[in-house]
Amino acid sequence: MLGKGVLKGMQVTIKRFVATYIEDLRYFPRRASQEAAEYRQRADTRGLKTIEYPEQKIEMFEGFRMIPFLIYEEDASPRCTACGMCARVCPAQCIWIERDKTPEGKNLRRPRHFTVDATICMSCGLCAEFCPFDAIRMDNNYEIGAYGRDDLIFHKEKLLRPVAYYAKIYPTEHALKEEEKRQKAEAKAKKAEQ
Amino acid sequence: MAKVREKAAAEAVIEEMSPLAARLKEEYDGAVMADSPEGILLAADRLPDVAAYLREAPDLTYDHLANVTSVDYPDYFEVVYHFSSTKNGGDPVTLKVRANKTDPVVPSLTPIWPGANFQEREVWDLMGIRFEGHPNHKRIVLWEGFEGHPLRKDWHEPYYEADHKPFPSRWPEGQHIQVEDRTPFKGNVQYPPNWDPDEWKPVDDMADFVERTEARLKADGDGMKTQKVVVNMGPQHPSTHGVFRMKLMLDGETVVGLEPVFGYLHRCHEKIGERNLWVQNIPFCDRLDYVSTISNAFPYVLAVEKLLDITPPERARYLRVTMAELSRILNHFVAIGFLFNDLGAYFTPVLYCLEEREFILDLFEMVSGSRMMCNYYRFGGVARDLPPDFMPRLEYLVRDRLPRGIDEIDYFLSENEIFLSRAVGVGVLPPEKAIRQSTTGPVLRASGVPYDLRRAAPYSLYDRFKFDVITETAGDVYARYRVRLREMRESVKILEQVLEQVEEGPIQEGKKVWQQKVPAGEAYGRAESPKGELGFYVVSDGGANAYRYHIRSPVLMNLTALEEMCLGYKVADVVVILGSIDIVLGEVDR
Numbered sequence: 001m002l003g004k005g006v007l008k009g010m011q012v013t014i015k016r017f018v019a020t021y022i023e024d025l026r027y028f029p030r031r032a033s034q035e036a037a038e039y040r041q042r043a044d045t046r047g048l049k050t051i052e053y054p055e056q057k058i059e060m061f062e063g064f065r066m067i068p069f070l071i072y073e074e075d076a077s078p079r080c081t082a083c084g085m086c087a088r089v090c091p092a093q094c095i096w097i098e099r100d101k102t103p104e105g106k107n108l109r110r111p112r113h114f115t116v117d118a119t120i121c122m123s124c125g126l127c128a129e130f131c132p133f134d135a136i137r138m139d140n141n142y143e144i145g146a147y148g149r150d151d152l153i154f155h156k157e158k159l160l161r162p163v164a165y166y167a168k169i170y171p172t173e174h175a176l177k178e179e180e181k182r183q184k185a186e187a188k189a190k191k192a193e194q
Numbered sequence: 195m196a197k198v199r200e201k202a203a204a205e206a207v208i209e210e211m212s213p214l215a216a217r218l219k220e221e222y223d224g225a226v227m228a229d230s231p232e233g234i235l236l237a238a239d240r241l242p243d244v245a246a247y248l249r250e251a252p253d254l255t256y257d258h259l260a261n262v263t264s265v266d267y268p269d270y271f272e273v274v275y276h277f278s279s280t281k282n283g284g285d286p287v288t289l290k291v292r293a294n295k296t297d298p299v300v301p302s303l304t305p306i307w308p309g310a311n312f313q314e315r316e317v318w319d320l321m322g323i324r325f326e327g328h329p330n331h332k333r334i335v336l337w338e339g340f341e342g343h344p345l346r347k348d349w350h351e352p353y354y355e356a357d358h359k360p361f362p363s364r365w366p367e368g369q370h371i372q373v374e375d376r377t378p379f380k381g382n383v384q385y386p387p388n389w390d391p392d393e394w395k396p397v398d399d400m401a402d403f404v405e406r407t408e409a410r411l412k413a414d415g416d417g418m419k420t421q422k423v424v425v426n427m428g429p430q431h432p433s434t435h436g437v438f439r440m441k442l443m444l445d446g447e448t449v450v451g452l453e454p455v456f457g458y459l460h461r462c463h464e465k466i467g468e469r470n471l472w473v474q475n476i477p478f479c480d481r482l483d484y485v486s487t488i489s490n491a492f493p494y495v496l497a498v499e500k501l502l503d504i505t506p507p508e509r510a511r512y513l514r515v516t517m518a519e520l521s522r523i524l525n526h527f528v529a530i531g532f533l534f535n536d537l538g539a540y541f542t543p544v545l546y547c548l549e550e551r552e553f554i555l556d557l558f559e560m561v562s563g564s565r566m567m568c569n570y571y572r573f574g575g576v577a578r579d580l581p582p583d584f585m586p587r588l589e590y591l592v593r594d595r596l597p598r599g600i601d602e603i604d605y606f607l608s609e610n611e612i613f614l615s616r617a618v619g620v621g622v623l624p625p626e627k628a629i630r631q632s633t634t635g636p637v638l639r640a641s642g643v644p645y646d647l648r649r650a651a652p653y654s655l656y657d658r659f660k661f662d663v664i665t666e667t668a669g670d671v672y673a674r675y676r677v678r679l680r681e682m683r684e685s686v687k688i689l690e691q692v693l694e695q696v697e698e699g700p701i702q703e704g705k706k707v708w709q710q711k712v713p714a715g716e717a718y719g720r721a722e723s724p725k726g727e728l729g730f731y732v733v734s735d736g737g738a739n740a741y742r743y744h745i746r747s748p749v750l751m752n753l754t755a756l757e758e759m760c761l762g763y764k765v766a767d768v769v770v771i772l773g774s775i776d777i778v779l780g781e782v783d784r
Contacts, residue, residue, distance in 0.1 A: 002611060004609070004611075005608075005611045005614070006610055008606070008610075009606050009607065009610050012546075012605065013542060016546070041556070043556075043587050043590050043591055043595055044590065044594075049549050061559055061560045061563070061581070062581065063563040064563050064564070065563040082366065084364075084366055087360065087368060088359075088360035088364065088708070088709075089360070089471070089473070089709075090360075090474075091470060091475075093360065095364060095365075096363075096365075096369060097365045097368045098366065098367055098368050099365075107366075113369070115368070115370040117370065122477055122567070123564065124476075124569045125563060125564075125569060125577075126473065126474070126477065126569070130708045138563065149372070150372075153372070172581075
């Protein structure tokens with residue numbers, strides 16, 4: 001029958017159309033609630049997949065990559081030793097590091113300046129992957145819009161974040177690293193005892 | 195580099211030859227100059243004969259010119275050809291010819307292998323090697339009048355800082371320079387010497403196309419002297435999936451001539467790739483085909499692993515296959531959706547398709563940290579292991595959601611009368627022509643040629659899985675749609691087998707090195723990307739940077755056949771035919 005194929009198509013459209021309304025009713029009268037957003041992110045959702053940003057926000061998966069940040073310890077000392085690994089492995093070459101020096105010209109194991117140019121950063125995460133001191137990680141804050149390009153040049157002050165922030169956005173990885181550290185310290189203590 | 199080359203040349207002179215090289219030497223006296231595992235070196239003037247022999251000899255049947263590229267060595271240029279066999283499969287045969295530095299000329303293969311057309315133009319454009327006998331010897335991605343040939347080693351880009359990354363200005367005395375400080379009129383613009391921008395007149399690139407098409411029509415005996423209409427379609431045109439341009443010549447509404455124009459999205463990918471460290475190229479690969487992003491690096495890591503001589507652990511290989519098949523499903527959903535956009539079913543089918551894609555992107559984000567620019571493959575492994583909630587999600591998608599989504603699309607669209615009347619019998623590409631034009635992927639398989647690299651030359655783990663190579667016989671737009679739809683089901687089948695077989699284990703062979711040194715040599719890695727054969731030809735000089743880094747783009751080759759598909763159809767069909775090739779300009783222009 002001519003037109004059967006078109007009608008079959010319409011049937012799919014109608015089904016989809018109704019499904020979204022059923023889904024809306026479930027959260028009546030607040031369809032933009034956080035709970036609705038969570039439901040819509042699930043793989044078995046049948047209705048809408050979209051959410052109403054910025055009223056609703058999706059929680060990012062651990063390890064979501066945006067712009068790098070630097071970690072400082074609880075005693076406010078940055079973990080970064082200015083070894084330059086991240087600046088060298090960066091595909092876009094968007095990291096600039098100046099090593100700190102004593103007045104006599106001796107190299108210190110900390111950066112004087114550390115700049116990430118977010119306008120050219122390609123968020124690949126290689127800096128975080130190859131950092132030997134776990135000092136640089138990728139931030140998951142994707143709202144970095146700015147009014148001028150100067151605001152997108154991230155200097156050391158803007159990049160530094162406490163280790164607690166790292167623990168918050170990388171819970172699994174942080175726990176793993178802490179465990180590793182603890183084991184290392186234990187092994188060392190044992191060795192010292194012997 | 196020079197040292198490495200000399201050594202290779204000296205080794206090549208030894209009598210021991212591969213059976214094929216020995217046979218060619220016997221058949222063509224004086225044609226074979228040297229042979230090595232990296233390819234057979236031929237005398238340039240004998241190349242067309244030998245290439246024709248490879249195709250015609252009944253037991254060889256190397257009928258598919260997969261890849262043409264060139265390398266700039268200190269003393270000579272080398273043009274490299276890869277021929278594969280659609281009948282027998284297996285590894286490609288590599289032929290090489292050399293050209294001198296002062297006036298490099300090589301005979302063109304285009305008259306007998308139309309598939310070489312764009313690739314030879316690309317070599318001319320970027321490396322400056324002339325191809326004698328090429329019917330349309332023009333630049334392809336850069337504009338006529340561009341000064342120099344960028345892939346030559348002595349050509350420097352405006353921002354030139356050093357031959358290789360990492361740049362010394364970043365560390366240990368790194369002082370940030372704003373990009374603007376280097377942009378327009380502060381050193382970003384390079385004029386050739388003695389060139390005055392005010393006196394420059396743009397080239398009328400239509401005139402040449404009209405002339406060529408009219409000459410061809412005359413030769414074909416176009417008796418009726420009707421006035422032809424020349425139409426410029428694109429680069430800003432909603433149906434061209436990006437910035438793609440076509441020059442069309444119409445007789446009434448019928449297409450009598452077509453020429454694609456590229457380069458509006460050219461980003462010097464290969465030049466950047468040669469400045470990069472090996473590992474730095476992986477994130478750039480994601481920017482090639484920005485629909486099925488994650489699997490673009492697959493052939494690249496395969497090529498480099500060939501040189502490094504390492505094999506990734508079992509689990510890593512399963513993860514690679516998982517990601518590649520997921521991206522195939524994702525890509526075909528998008529391809530089908532946008533085909534319907536081109537047909538005028540504005541955005542209803544494509545949104546249903548994008549919804550399924552969304553769930554696959556969620557998986558990518560979960561495992562790699564980014565939805566599209568995944569940067570997931572590594573030499574000898576993958577970047578990260580799966581998070582704990584990945585597997586249940588994947589299992590649900592593979593066993594439930596995706597098959598249901600595919601069935602729904604099938605039910606929704608396959609029998610639609612409007613679609614059938616626009617797609618059946620439109621844009622027919624006969625199988626012989628499809629092979630001759632070097633098409634691959636769904637375009638080739640829709641013409642009835644069962645050539646799929648996963649079966650023809652299995653890489654990674656593909657020899658372990660049971661799946662069918664999907665073919666359709668008609669070779670029209672509808673057949674290409676059917677091939678994509680059915681291929682998604684095969685991919686789901688592969689993923690089901692992955693779910694059964696994958697086991698815990700390490701995901702990285704050896705230690706990850708940021709400044710990976712790659713032994714000197716050449717390798718051609720290829721994989722069946724969702725769009726066709728995606729190949730990476732890499733040459734290493736033993737250092738931490740690629741000496742040559744070339745991408746064989748499947749979509750660019752498939753576009754070679756576009757004119758063939760469109761001739762004789764109406765101008766409205768051009769849009770549909772282009773949609774059925776499934777182009778992504780990021781990969782066409784690179």
